[in-house]
Amino acid sequence: MHILLCGSFDDSERDDWLQALQRAFPAAHWHLSVDPLNAAQIEVAVVANPLPGSLQGLPRLRLIQSLWAGVDRLMGDASLPAAVPIARMVDPAMNRAMTETALWAVLSLHRGFFRYAAQQRERLWRQWPQKRADEVQVTVLGLGQMGHGAARQLAAQGYRVAGWTARDRNADPVIEVFSGQETLHPLLSRSDIVINLLPLTPLTEGLLDEEFFNAMKPGAALANLARGAHVIDTDLLRALESGQLSHAVLDVMSQEPLPENHPYWGHSQVTLLPHIAAITDTRSAAGMVAENLTALRDGKPLANLVHKGLGY
C-alpha cells in the first residue's frame, strides 16, 4: 500500500509521525510528497491539516485519514476529492488529555485559583467564599468523544453537569442532556461554567457571540477548548469587560499563533493556552491509524468516518 504523509508540521514532527506510523503499519510504502512517479500509486493520505489543494491529482486515493480530531480545516478544502472517505482521529489518549484540561479549567474556575494566582502577583492575602462542587452547574457544549468523556468525569467529581448538542441525542445515566437550539439559552442562563467542545461546522461557527454571552448567567465563566472560530472575539471581550462573564480560559484562537498585540494576552480575566488542551499522542494515534489501514486493506468497515453533510 502506498501512503502519503503530509500536513503542516515541521520536519522533526513529521519524522516522529513517520517513525511511529512505520512501526505501527510496516507493510506500506510511505511518501512525504507527491511527484509524477508516485501520484498514480498513492491510495491513502495520512494528513495533519494539509495545505488546501495538496490532495489533488491522486487518482487511486481511497482514504484520507486525519491525524487531527477536528477536521474543519480539511473540510474547508474545496479541492478534496468528493468521493473519498475522510476519517477523523479518535484517540483515547487524546480524549484523556482533553478531560484533564476540562477538569483543570473547571476546578480552577470553581475554586478561584486563577484569581488567587493573580493575587499572588499583587502580594495580596485575601480569602473568598468557597462553594461545593454540587453547587456548581457545568455545561459541556458538544457530546462527541471528547465532550462526553469530559462531562462524565466532571460529574464524577461531584459537579452538576449538563451536556448540550445541536442535534438530537439520547439521554445519559450520569449527565443531563439537552439538544437543539431552543434548549440552549435556558441552559446557559443557569450554568456557572460553560465548556465548549463542539465540532466547528457552518452551524457552530460564531455560535459564541453577543447573544450567547448575554444568555449566560451573569458572572459565569467560559472555557473554549474546541476552535477559535466558535467565538466572536470582540463580543467575548465586551462580555468580560462588562462583567457579564467573569473569566475565559482559551486554548484555541481565531488566529493561531495569537498575534502579539491581541488584547487577550494581557487581559486579567483571560487565561490563555497555546492550543495544547489535547495534543495528538503520536504513539497511540499511530496505532489508531494502523487499525484503519488494516481495515482498508482487508475490505472491512472503516472507523471514525466523517459525515460530510454534517462536517464532522
Ligand code: GLV
Ligand atoms: C486538535 O485541535 C485536533 O483537532 O486534533
